[in-house]
Amino acid sequence: MRRAPVLLAGALMLAGCGKAEPPPDATAATDSAPASEPAPAIEPTAAMGEQIFKRCMACHTIDKGGSNGIGPNLHGVVGRAVASHEGFSYSGAMKAKGGAWDEATLDHFLTAPMKALPGTRMAFAGIADAADRKALILYLKAQSE
Secondary structure, three states: OOHHHHHHHHHHHHHOOOOOOOOOOOOOOOOOOOOOOOOOOOOOOHHHHHHHHOOOOOOOOOOOOOOOOOOOOOOOOOOOEOOOOOOOOOOHHHHHHOOEOOHHHHHHHHHOHHHHOOOOOOOOOOOOOHHHHHHHHHHHHHHOO
16 A cells, blocks of 8 residues: 555656657747737637726726716726826825826736835735736726717
């Protein structure tokens, strides 16, 4: 009985001895995606973003003319000036940020809000997956029309 684990471990080690050839295109970067970030398996859509937005609903609304919650209403946020939604009390850090919420700015901010803008009151860890962020931004854009 005591030999079984030793024999199993030995067999597993021997099985790993063969060197497999990497796929021909595995080392070459493609034109469609940088080598550091693989292309998503499925192209993000606004419908996918709707599911991701459910994480945001505890603090934000998206309806046109909707009320502010813990966070501002996000209808029309894509292209809107930062800290400009009427009736919401923004943090000093958000007021000082300036600029507009274009897709690149939203993508950076949504990755890790508290790191992207120290002093923000948005207590959200962020969305690590780039495809999820893209889907969410597509949803925000679609809801703003």
